[in-house]
Amino acid sequence: MxxxxxxxxxxxxxxxxxxxxxxxxxxxxxxxxxxxxxxxxxxxxxxxxxxxxxxxxxxxxxxxxxxxxxxxxxxxxxxxxxxxxxxxxxxxxxxxxxxxxxxxxxxxxxxxxxxxxxxxxxxxxxxxxxxxxxxxxxxxxxxTKSASHDDSNPLTEREIELIRLIGDELTMKEIAEKLYLSEHTVKTHRKNIMTKMDVKNTAGMIKKAFILGLIE
Amino acid sequence: MxxxxxxxxxxxxxxxxxxxxxxxxxxxxxxxxxxxxxxxxxxxxxxxxxxxxxxxxxxxxxxxxxxxxxxxxxxxxxxxxxxxxxxxxxxxxxxxxxxxxxxxxxxxxxxxxxxxxxxxxxxxxxxxxxxxxxxxxxxxxxxTKSASHDDSNPLTEREIELIRLIGDELTMKEIAEKLYLSEHTVKTHRKNIMTKMDVKNTAGMIKKAFILGLIE
DNA sequence: CAATTAATACCACAAAAGTGGTACTCAGTT
DNA sequence: AACTGAGTACCACTTTTGTGGTATTAATTG
Known part of the structure; x- marks a missing residue:
């Protein structure tokens, strides 16, 4: 049993x-x-x-x-x-x-x-x-171990928060305002997110986030 | 029964x-x-x-x-x-x-x-x-009937094809090459897609496409 | 046959996104 | 005390998106 x-x-x-x-x-x-x-x-x-x-x-x-x-x-x-x-x-x-x-x-x-x-x-x-x-x-x-991307993947909480806001159609500027951050900071986060997720652009990021159950 | x-x-x-x-x-x-x-x-x-x-x-x-x-x-x-x-x-x-x-x-x-x-x-x-x-x-x-967006929604097959390619991280240029179309055409399609789906950017488009079961 | 829709193509400009860096602070860990 | 990870911030530059138009053709439908 x-x-x-x-x-x-x-x-x-x-x-x-x-x-x-x-x-x-x-x-x-x-x-x-x-x-x-x-x-x-x-x-x-x-x-x-x-x-x-x-x-x-x-x-x-x-x-x-x-x-x-x-x-x-x-x-x-x-x-x-x-x-x-x-x-x-x-x-x-x-x-x-x-x-x-x-x-x-x-x-x-x-x-x-x-x-x-x-x-x-x-x-x-x-x-x-x-x-x-x-x-x-x-x-x-x-x-090709080296060609393999960062597989110690974990996105931080902040990064996931960003992903969700991006999914809600906010631009970097809007996110910066909403979170009281510099636009630079937000862009840095997005950059890191894309590297970690191994995606090329927003489309890939949102798609993968969905597949991974990170959004919605 | x-x-x-x-x-x-x-x-x-x-x-x-x-x-x-x-x-x-x-x-x-x-x-x-x-x-x-x-x-x-x-x-x-x-x-x-x-x-x-x-x-x-x-x-x-x-x-x-x-x-x-x-x-x-x-x-x-x-x-x-x-x-x-x-x-x-x-x-x-x-x-x-x-x-x-x-x-x-x-x-x-x-x-x-x-x-x-x-x-x-x-x-x-x-x-x-x-x-x-x-x-x-x-x-x-x-x-606000007028404020309501285009509710005769149907995306055409071509448009859905584009959405999927965008979801696959292709840029307009790449899609144009792949489909033997002018980049202008592809951009027009994307524009129409975004209007029909009532989204502001790629993030929204991919997210909605996912929710609607259009991709993956 | 007139009207509509899908697919195609073009233009120009503005606004974001994306690339590739560096660097400081704060907490927690070793 | 040194190290690490997360979060923050900045710079400069390129590429892509996004906005707002117009327009032609083929196919379909009323």
């Missing part, structure tokens, strides 16, 4: 998943949460699942942060990320943090069940598309 | 919803689809549901287009849109097309069931947050 916790900010999804998983004898959904903070509180009370299914796109705290915290504090918990999209560097970063799986939501339920079982047994489970990326990624990593 | 069709490109979500709905005597899920084209084909064969639950964010064809086609061709079908986000003008536009409901995925299953029932009876169902927007929106619509 595999004990599972589900986290996703879409309640219907959560309930649907619970219904599906509960039909199987192998799984027990011990709790569901719509945000990472509640989850952390629950874990702190000593309620530890075998597998944690974690949606990546969450508003309050991004799924990535939650995953990292959980893995650091409770290394015995197997974490499977669920996402609509995939992003190469992103998956790599998460793998270094120790996730056991990364599945796309376009995956069917049978595959999901199989994935949970594999992970519960200590193995790994990644969507085929994701596997491609991983394999390719690791190949290029060995060859 | 309400006949339901579900459309969402996340298979797990689809299967979860089906499981949940099937537990109730009131509902019968007659089919599920991961894209709009298959749905249209199925409807064309004469398989008509009472209620169509339609995810808005879909890659191939956006949920909005699907909704409009369905409503035009099969006015008897009640359409409920499911979305992660809401956007004022967007909801208004859809309402003019005749949708019966617009729910956020953060809605719980009980509310969803209630919504389906209401809609099946010929009523409407909108998430509370969405209601706020509608009420506010209609207020301002009466007052």
């Amino acid at each position: 595999t004990k599972i916790i589900l986290v996703d900010d879409h309640k219907v999804f959560l309930q649907g998943m619970e219904a599906l998983l509960s039909r199987s004898e192998d799984f027990e959904v011990i709790a569901t949460f719509t945000d990472g903070l509640e989850l952390m509180r629950y874990l702190a009370e000593g309620n530890l699942p075998d597998v944690l299914l974690l949606d990546i796109e969450m508003k309050a705290i991004s799924g990535v942060e939650v995953a990292e915290n959980v893995l650091k504090q409770y290394p015995s918990i197997k974490v499977i990320m669920l996402s609509t999209y995939f992003s190469e560097d992103f998956v790599q970063h998460l793998m270094e943090s120790g996730i056991s799986g990364y599945l796309l939501k376009s995956t069917g339920f049978p595959d999901l069940k199989a994935a949970i079982n594999k992970v519960a047994e200590g193995s790994f489970a990644f969507s085929p598309d994701v596997m491609d990326i991983i394999v390719k990624g690791f190949g290029s990593k060995v060859k | 309400t006949k339901i069709i579900l459309v969402d490109d996340h298979k797990v979500f689809l299967q979860g919803m089906e499981a949940l709905l099937s537990r109730s005597e009131d509902f019968e899920v007659i089919a599920t689809f991961t894209d709009g084209l298959e749905l249209m084909r199925y409807l064309a064969e004469g398989n008509l549901p009472d209620v169509l639950l339609l995810d808005i964010e879909m890659k191939a064809i956006s949920g909005v287009e699907v909704a409009e086609n369905v409503l035009k061709q099969y006015p008897s079908i009640k359409v409920i849109m499911l979305s992660t986000y809401f956007s004022e003008d967007f909801v208004q536009h859809l309402m003019e097309s005749g949708i019966s409901g617009y729910l956020l995925k953060s809605t719980g299953f009980p509310d969803l069931k209630a919504a389906i029932n209401k809609v099946a009876e010929g009523s409407f169902a909108f998430s509370p947050d969405v209601m706020d927007i509608i009420v506010k929106g209609f207020g301002s619509k009466v007052k």
